[in-house]
Amino acid sequence: METEKQLYTVSVYTENNIGLLNRISAIFQRRHINIESLNISVSEIEGVSRFTILINMSEDQVKKIIGQIEKQVEVIKAYYHTDDDTIYQESCLFKIKSDLLFEERQIQNIIKESNAHIVTVNKEFFVLEKSGRRAELETLHKALSIFGIMQFVRSARIAVTKDELKITEMLNAFKNLKNQQKL
Amino acid sequence: MDTLTAIQKQYLEQPKECISGSEAIVRCLLAEGVDVLYGYPGGAIMPVYDELYKYEDKINHVLTRHEQCAAHAAQGYARISGKVGVAIATSGPGATNLVTGIADAQIDSTPIVCITGQVPSHLLGSDAFQETDIVGISTPVTKWNHQVTKASQIPEIIARAFYIAKSGRPGPVLIDITKDAQFEEFDFQYKKCTGVRSYVPVPKTDPSTIADAATLINNAKKPLIIWGQGIILSKAEVELKALVEKAGIPAAWTIMGASALPTSHPLNIGMVGMHGNYAPNILTNDCDVLIAIGMRFDDRVTGKLDEYAKQAKIIHLEIDPAEVDKNIKTDVAVLGDAKQNLIELLPQVDANSHPEWLKKFKDLYEIEYNKVIKNDLYPTKEGLTMGEVLKEINAQTKGEAAIVSDVGQHQMIACRYANFNVTKSNITSGGLGTMGFALPAAIGAKMAAPEREVIAVIGDGGYQMTIQELGTIFQNKLPVKIVVLNNEFLGMVRQWQQLFFEKRYASTVMANPNFVAIAKGYYIEAKKVTKREGLAAAVKEMIDSDGPYFLEVCVEKEGNVFPMVPSGASVSDIRLE
Numbered sequence: 001m002e003t004e005k006q007l008y009t010v011s012v013y014t015e016n017n018i019g020l021l022n023r024i025s026a027i028f029q030r031r032h033i034n035i036e037s038l039n040i041s042v043s044e045i046e047g048v049s050r051f052t053i054l055i056n057m058s059e060d061q062v063k064k065i066i067g068q069i070e071k072q073v074e075v076i077k078a079y080y081h082t083d084d085d086t087i088y089q090e091s092c093l094f095k096i097k098s099d100l101l102f103e104e105r106q107i108q109n110i111i112k113e114s115n116a117h118i119v120t121v122n123k124e125f126f127v128l129e130k131s132g133r134r135a136e137l138e139t140l141h142k143a144l145s146i147f148g149i150m151q152f153v154r155s156a157r158i159a160v161t162k163d164e165l166k167i168t169e170m171l172n173a174f175k176n177l178k179n180q181q182k183l
Numbered sequence: 184m185d186t187l188t189a190i191q192k193q194y195l196e197q198p199k200e201c202i203s204g205s206e207a208i209v210r211c212l213l214a215e216g217v218d219v220l221y222g223y224p225g226g227a228i229m230p231v232y233d234e235l236y237k238y239e240d241k242i243n244h245v246l247t248r249h250e251q252c253a254a255h256a257a258q259g260y261a262r263i264s265g266k267v268g269v270a271i272a273t274s275g276p277g278a279t280n281l282v283t284g285i286a287d288a289q290i291d292s293t294p295i296v297c298i299t300g301q302v303p304s305h306l307l308g309s310d311a312f313q314e315t316d317i318v319g320i321s322t323p324v325t326k327w328n329h330q331v332t333k334a335s336q337i338p339e340i341i342a343r344a345f346y347i348a349k350s351g352r353p354g355p356v357l358i359d360i361t362k363d364a365q366f367e368e369f370d371f372q373y374k375k376c377t378g379v380r381s382y383v384p385v386p387k388t389d390p391s392t393i394a395d396a397a398t399l400i401n402n403a404k405k406p407l408i409i410w411g412q413g414i415i416l417s418k419a420e421v422e423l424k425a426l427v428e429k430a431g432i433p434a435a436w437t438i439m440g441a442s443a444l445p446t447s448h449p450l451n452i453g454m455v456g457m458h459g460n461y462a463p464n465i466l467t468n469d470c471d472v473l474i475a476i477g478m479r480f481d482d483r484v485t486g487k488l489d490e491y492a493k494q495a496k497i498i499h500l501e502i503d504p505a506e507v508d509k510n511i512k513t514d515v516a517v518l519g520d521a522k523q524n525l526i527e528l529l530p531q532v533d534a535n536s537h538p539e540w541l542k543k544f545k546d547l548y549e550i551e552y553n554k555v556i557k558n559d560l561y562p563t564k565e566g567l568t569m570g571e572v573l574k575e576i577n578a579q580t581k582g583e584a585a586i587v588s589d590v591g592q593h594q595m596i597a598c599r600y601a602n603f604n605v606t607k608s609n610i611t612s613g614g615l616g617t618m619g620f621a622l623p624a625a626i627g628a629k630m631a632a633p634e635r636e637v638i639a640v641i642g643d644g645g646y647q648m649t650i651q652e653l654g655t656i657f658q659n660k661l662p663v664k665i666v667v668l669n670n671e672f673l674g675m676v677r678q679w680q681q682l683f684f685e686k687r688y689a690s691t692v693m694a695n696p697n698f699v700a701i702a703k704g705y706y707i708e709a710k711k712v713t714k715r716e717g718l719a720a721a722v723k724e725m726i727d728s729d730g731p732y733f734l735e736v737c738v739e740k741e742g743n744v745f746p747m748v749p750s751g752a753s754v755s756d757i758r759l760e
Contacts, residue, residue: 073347181377
């Protein structure tokens with residue numbers, strides 16, 4: 001029985017090693033799964049990286065994908081979460097002609113109402129930053145595109161989970177085991 | 184825990200000593216108990232070969248004629264011994280030639296470590312001569328891989344490579360070492376790897392799953408065991424036999440599980456899958472509890488998934504959590520090591536027998552015997568069959584030989600008809616289906632188990648993919664016995680063309696050379712048999728020969744392998760003709 005497709009946030013804790021991105025992306029590529037967004041960063045644990053992968057698939061599929069990811073030697077642990085399980089955000093940058101800021105009063109209102117903030121202003125352009133849910137970012141994009149956007153970029157989703165992820169405990173358990181072996 | 188040899192102790196945890204990276208590589212191998220490795224030299228790996236020359240009294244390097252065969256020989260070595268096989272090659276084409284063997288080892292869970300030379304680190308990414316991104320290329324087909332650019336990394340990485348290759352569900356590991364790291368000197372000391380923090384080789388078993396499995400088994404009226412290579416890899420042959428006998432459960436095997444339980448065992452009811460036996464395939468869709476042990480429900484085993492054992496409760500004993508529920512939804516998944524879990528399961532299982540259920544297997548066997556087996560083993564037509572060659576080998580080796588088969592019709596016949604009385608006796612390319620596997624794998628198998636009779640059974644197509652390894656056999660005086668079943672066709676493809684492509688034999692006709700002359704060109708004793716009368720004597724001559732021996736048997740050209748589950752059909756729609 002196929003469950004329905006929905007957005008899942010996959011969080012993967014890994015060793016910080018060259019080549020692991022290749023290994024993980026190959027898992028998706030082999031199965032023709034489109035990654036909606038991918039973010040790799042440091043995590044709360046020193047030396048441990050965190051992948052945040054957004055995918056649209058059924059729960060059956062995502063479970064299998066988690067299995068394949070965890071099978072990789074340098075993956076410490078992988079989880080999947082629904083939107084309700086996480087606090088998540090994306091952020092984006094707009095580069096816009098500075099003239100518009102003064103000529104189009106409407107822009108100033110849009111900036112104020114959207115809670116976006118101006119990162120920098122110079123004679124030629126200003127840069128606007130906005131973080132939040134995808135829909136909020138899209139609304140702002142739509143509102144600003146009327147005036148003309150010089151450049152736009154949006155980041156991958158980043159997410160933390162409401163529940164605790166016991167990575168540190170897992171790593172400590174391994175350390176204790178090693179210490180026991182030494183004794 | 185394996186006991187350490189004297190040589191291993193000599194190189195394990197010794198005081199630090201300043202040596203080159205290349206010498207360190209050789210000492211690491213010695214510390215891991217490697218006595219033979221297969222490879223081919225070249226520019227980027229020359230420093231290691233220079234050290235192998237100096238250490239040749241301790242470690243035997245076998246020069247194969249192609250790097251692919253170095254990987255396959257390492258596989259053959261690993262499959263018959265349970266130890267890690269080692270292959271070594273240079274950068275660029277040397278490394279890429281290993282890839283087929285690595286992919287084969289990955290899909291068949293064979294522990295091998297491949298070491299490749301790489302261009303000096305300052306040239307990485309510059310498209311230097313014989314530079315190739317082998318770490319990138321081998322990533323999807325290795326359990327783990329790593330590039331070493333500093334000599335000081337060598338001991339830890341090689342230790343990790345052996346640990347990862349061998350532990351848990353085994354697999355291939357590739358270590359790529361730049362030439363400057365091979366030359367660089369450092370303070371060497373070797374410690375074995377005992378764990379990697381991000382890697383859980385054997386998942387924890389939940390005891391309640393074992394109890395649940397026992398309950399299902401004890402209440403089953405029509406239980407069926409299907410075991411795979413997991414039994415052999417976890418050395419659980421004795422425990423499997425004990426379970427089968429105590430609970431009186433008919434047991435079938437996947438191609439990779441063959442030989443874990445002797446062919447002659449009354450509860451061994453044959454092979455499952457596309458060319459497996461009639462009864463276990465049909466009754467897969469009749470059993471009430473299916474107990475899968477160390478197998479992965481490959482598509483060649485299951486046929487159409489939607490119609491596979493739908494009526495049965497499924498128990499899956501499995502070491503790799505990613506295999507559970509991958510193809511078949513299980514009712515009880517027992518994660519962990521097969522041997523350990525069978526030991527736990529056995530006392531919870533009631534002694535039982537299922538005579539009526541067993542009779543069903545016997546009745547279906549009769550049908551298969553009359554329709555297929557009789558004609559394969561006791562043909563009345565003039566042409567020789569592949570089956571009767573296997574029957575003759577069985578008779579003359581008392582079913583104790585290790586059969587190394589290639590890929591195609593002869594492989595299916597070998598697996599169906601060979602008598603396996605000893606475990607680790609069926610060495611074949613199961614998952615990848617690599618033609619050309621058998622000859623080099625037989626080299627590794629014979630070297631790992633010189634006391635055993637090793638017979639490579641190969642088709643005329645696959646033989647010509649790695650025929651150059653006759654040179655390796657000759658140079659190393661390896662008494663490998665080679666049987667080529669020659670039907671002058673790429674037989675399995677031809678069979679499909681006959682059945683599903685209206686006999687349009689596109690590129691399956693082989694105009695073959697004089698195989699006997701080729702073998703003799705390599706100074707290997709050789710004979711060709713075309714008639715039934717000559718078969719027994721020729722097989723005897725081959726078995727009696729002290730050295731390598733090549734036997735060509737010209738078989739019926741358009742023979743087919745049956746039974747057959749057509750691609751995409753249900754296992755119970757297996758065809759006998």
